[in-house]
Amino acid sequence: MNIVICIKQVPGTTEIKIDPKTNTLVREGVKSIVNPFDAYALEEGVRLKERYGGKVTVITMGPPQAEEALRETISLGADDAILLSDRAFAGSDTWATSYVLSKAAAKIANYDIIICGRQTLDGDTGQVGPELSEMLKIPFISYVSKVEEIKDKHIRVQRMIEEGHEEIETTLPAVITVAKEINVPRLPSLRGSMKAKTAKIAVWTAADIGVETDKAGISGSPTRVVKIFFPKREHKSEMLEGTLEEQVEKLAERLEKIV
Amino acid sequence: MVKDSSLPWRERNFEGIDLVEADMGIEIDIEKCTGCGSCVSVCPFGVMELINDKVRIKEGCNLCGACVDECTFEAIKIEKAEQKVSEGYKGVWVFAEQRDGKMKSVAYELVSEGRKLADKLGTELSAICLGHNVEDVEQLICYGADKVYLADDAALSDHQEDLYTELLLDLIKKHRPEILIAGATAMGRSFIPRVAALLYTGLTADCTGLDIDPETKLLLQTRPTFGGNVMATIMCQAKRPQMSTVRPHVFKRGTASKERKGQIIKVDFKKEAVTSRTKLLRFIEDLTEKVKLDEADIIVSGGRGLGKPDNFQIIKALAEVLGAAVGSSRPPVDEGWISYSHQVGQTGKTVCPKLYIACGISGSVQHIAGMGTSECIIAINEDPNAPIFQVATYGIVGDLFKVVPMLTEKLKRSRGTA
Numbered sequence: 001m002n003i004v005i006c007i008k009q010v011p012g013t014t015e016i017k018i019d020p021k022t023n024t025l026v027r028e029g030v031k032s033i034v035n036p037f038d039a040y041a042l043e044e045g046v047r048l049k050e051r052y053g054g055k056v057t058v059i060t061m062g063p064p065q066a067e068e069a070l071r072e073t074i075s076l077g078a079d080d081a082i083l084l085s086d087r088a089f090a091g092s093d094t095w096a097t098s099y100v101l102s103k104a105a106a107k108i109a110n111y112d113i114i115i116c117g118r119q120t121l122d123g124d125t126g127q128v129g130p131e132l133s134e135m136l137k138i139p140f141i142s143y144v145s146k147v148e149e150i151k152d153k154h155i156r157v158q159r160m161i162e163e164g165h166e167e168i169e170t171t172l173p174a175v176i177t178v179a180k181e182i183n184v185p186r187l188p189s190l191r192g193s194m195k196a197k198t199a200k201i202a203v204w205t206a207a208d209i210g211v212e213t214d215k216a217g218i219s220g221s222p223t224r225v226v227k228i229f230f231p232k233r234e235h236k237s238e239m240l241e242g243t244l245e246e247q248v249e250k251l252a253e254r255l256e257k258i259v
Numbered sequence: 260m261v262k263d264s265s266l267p268w269r270e271r272n273f274e275g276i277d278l279v280e281a282d283m284g285i286e287i288d289i290e291k292c293t294g295c296g297s298c299v300s301v302c303p304f305g306v307m308e309l310i311n312d313k314v315r316i317k318e319g320c321n322l323c324g325a326c327v328d329e330c331t332f333e334a335i336k337i338e339k340a341e342q343k344v345s346e347g348y349k350g351v352w353v354f355a356e357q358r359d360g361k362m363k364s365v366a367y368e369l370v371s372e373g374r375k376l377a378d379k380l381g382t383e384l385s386a387i388c389l390g391h392n393v394e395d396v397e398q399l400i401c402y403g404a405d406k407v408y409l410a411d412d413a414a415l416s417d418h419q420e421d422l423y424t425e426l427l428l429d430l431i432k433k434h435r436p437e438i439l440i441a442g443a444t445a446m447g448r449s450f451i452p453r454v455a456a457l458l459y460t461g462l463t464a465d466c467t468g469l470d471i472d473p474e475t476k477l478l479l480q481t482r483p484t485f486g487g488n489v490m491a492t493i494m495c496q497a498k499r500p501q502m503s504t505v506r507p508h509v510f511k512r513g514t515a516s517k518e519r520k521g522q523i524i525k526v527d528f529k530k531e532a533v534t535s536r537t538k539l540l541r542f543i544e545d546l547t548e549k550v551k552l553d554e555a556d557i558i559v560s561g562g563r564g565l566g567k568p569d570n571f572q573i574i575k576a577l578a579e580v581l582g583a584a585v586g587s588s589r590p591p592v593d594e595g596w597i598s599y600s601h602q603v604g605q606t607g608k609t610v611c612p613k614l615y616i617a618c619g620i621s622g623s624v625q626h627i628a629g630m631g632t633s634e635c636i637i638a639i640n641e642d643p644n645a646p647i648f649q650v651a652t653y654g655i656v657g658d659l660f661k662v663v664p665m666l667t668e669k670l671k672r673s674r675g676t677a
């Protein structure tokens with residue numbers, strides 16, 4: 001089994017601080033981490049390899065320092081990691097990101113399954129997985145919470161929807177996105193950490209994977225962030241007073257009016 | 260070289276300020292930059308800084324262009340090829356999602372919102388419905404649609420995302436709408452991006468605000484990011500249709516009018532032409548929910564403050580007297596105290612009930628992202644500084660194990676059920 005995992009490096013927190021004077025984001029001291037939802041994707045890939053044999057290749061599109069994130073995935077069981085980095089990729093929206101990833105997948109070739117996280121901490125769209133599947137013209141299943149079986153180039157999974165679970169089967173190769181319910185990611189092993197230190201991380205540029213630069217980066221992205229602002233939270237709350245009994249009494253009165 | 264992994268790579272590798280920014284697609288002309296600093300304060304991502312009276316850009320630039328417009332010395336350049344604007348697209352479309360032949364509430368919400376957009380553009384509003392024996396299709400017209408494109412076939416009754424993708428793609432190619440909005444439901448989030456990918460157009464996820472720019476007549480799509488801490492307005496300038504997904508309950512349903520006239524147009528679905536590569540083998544319904552969260556008028560939610568699974572009983576007891584649904588913050592779900600379908604928040608459900616009672620929930624941004632628009636919020640928490648009180652309409656500082664049962668008893672008595 002040839003398993004490809006897509007990961008993204010993201011700022012390590014959503015508790016973004018805002019400078020009250022300038023009303024801008026404060027980035028200082030925020031460490032970059034592997035997108036938490038991608039840890040489940042990686043773990044599932046490694047588990048599938050343990051079950052069915054094969055190889056786990058991790059790819060990420062990002063700036064040169066995303067190499068750190070890739071090394072971390074090697075300590076967690078990935079065999080190989082590839083960094084897709086080129087100034088032509090900067091400013092990519094989900095369409096352009098998926099396009100670049102699809103070109104990398106095409107170069108890797110012979111993949112059986114591509115696993116993405118359900119969404120990222122920063123962009124937070126959850127669109128890259130499904131868009132990627134169409135660019136590769138292969139089937140797609142979202143929110144997978146369990147891989148039941150892979151057999152004869154078919155995969156059977158459980159996926160989560162609002163109303164419950166669906167059991168779905170499709171052919172391989174396919175793209176799946178995983179929910180956090182799917183597994184509990186392991187911690188880095190000592191051997192893995194050693195391997196991560198010395199592992200060679202390949203860097204592929206636009207030219208290496210045949211990306212048409214007018215379809216990548218800011219030039220190739222249909223969407224543009226045109227404004228960023230901070231939500232105003234204006235609010236009047238009433239803290240109820242008195243003894244606990246009195247407070248509950250007051251609350252019950254107010255409740256009766258609403259319902 | 261500085262060795263600190265918390266610093267961006269370029270600071271580790273380069274001491275100077277020359278040329279490195281060019282790697283990111285944004286360039287500062289050091290000659291022209293006077294170091295006035297006005298750009299630094301407009302950068303929404305906080306990645307600009309002044310060093311030795313020259314500006315430099317750290318990692319994380321989004322190429323949003325805010326600084327370019329701000330600099331009167333034309334010292335900042337962002338390189339990008341102009342995209343050709345797609346022409347001949349007209350009309351607003353709403354994807355009207357159904358399940359088991361029943362229209363989802365989000366369909367009416369989006370039709371109501373789509374009506375406003377269509378009016379601002381002076382154009383038609385169409386709803387697209389794919390399914391089998393779908394009830395209440397005319398209701399889409401009552402809420403504001405001028406046309407309903409309806410594909411009815413037994414093969415469309417389950418959520419067949421492959422078929423939905425093909426059908427919607429065909430319809431868009433044929434009728435060329437300028438805007439398409441769809442619900443950010445599990446299904447919408449799964450197949451709408453695929454349609455956008457095939458059309459090579461932009462898709463904005465989880466919008467909480469949609470408007471038409473009066474000048475350009477383009478769709479302004481506003482969405483929360485960074486877990487609700489920051490709002491971003493996004494535009495799709497050249498490609499069509501402009502596509503967005505919207506979470507259920509974000510927009511309010513308008514009032515339906517039987518007087519409204521509209522047309523239901525049957526869409527030919529050629530089964531032979533498309534095949535689904537995925538096969539639905541079985542559906543396991545989540546039966547733990549007595550009252551569906553998304554549809555509930557009242558929700559009583561419990562958080563980590565409950566301490567252990569059995570304690571959800573006191574939440575359930577209060578929910579019962581109120582005829583409410585039971586919700587949860589994420590920790591109880593992670594701990595396995597209650598199933599995921601009860602989770603409210605950024606990675607759970609977005610709800611907008613008349614009344615939301617939060618017990619032992621601190622009020623993280625991720626939780627508030629899912630319930631902050633509820634009409635009335637009641638918070639019960641022993642920590643007076645818990646952020647949940649900032650969004651609460653009424654707050655009680657106290658032990659939930661005392662307050663909640665007391666409230667349940669009071670309500671029972673006043674309703675004569677005790």
Ligand SMILES: Cc1cc2nc3c(=O)[nH]c(=O)nc-3n(C[C@H](O)[C@H](O)[C@H](O)COP(=O)(O)OP(=O)(O)OC[C@H]3O[C@@H](n4cnc5c(N)ncnc54)[C@H](O)[C@@H]3O)c2cc1C
Nearest residue numbers: 006061093094116117119120123124125126127128463464
């Ligand atoms: C404030 C803000 C708002 C934005 N809104 C939108 C928007 O509405 N529409 C839009 O098209 N773009 C948007 N973008 C751009 C978007 O964040 C980027 O395109 C980003 O590269 C990928 O999208 P995501 O972070 O949403 O990933 P998601 O689609 O949430 O990621 C899903 C999965 O795809 C994989 N993946 C994602 N990125 C990469 C990568 N770089 N390398 C490898 N695997 C990856 C991971 O497995 C991940 O778990 C926005 C950006 C910002 C800063």
Ligand SMILES: Cc1cc2nc3c(=O)[nH]c(=O)nc-3n(C[C@H](O)[C@H](O)[C@H](O)COP(=O)(O)OP(=O)(O)OC[C@H]3O[C@@H](n4cnc5c(N)ncnc54)[C@H](O)[C@@H]3O)c2cc1C
Nearest residue numbers: 562563564588589604605606607619620621626641642659
């Ligand atoms: C990417 C991402 C996505 C997330 N998505 C979600 C999401 O969808 N939904 C969600 O809810 N969270 C989500 N979270 C988690 C979120 O950040 C918080 O950790 C979570 O909401 C906290 O839950 P809580 O309020 O129940 O627990 P805590 O923050 O631990 O709060 C417990 C509260 O209970 C109070 N308490 C304790 N004992 C009592 C008592 N006896 N009486 C009264 N009060 C008491 C305490 O004072 C405290 O305020 C997400 C996080 C991330 C990073």
Ligand code: SF4
Nearest residue numbers: 292293295296298330
């Ligand atoms: S606004 Fe222009 S001149 Fe002023 S600091 Fe920024 S780049 Fe330099």
Ligand code: SF4
Nearest residue numbers: 302320321323324326
């Ligand atoms: S383009 Fe936007 S994100 Fe980049 S430096 Fe300028 S203002 Fe900041």
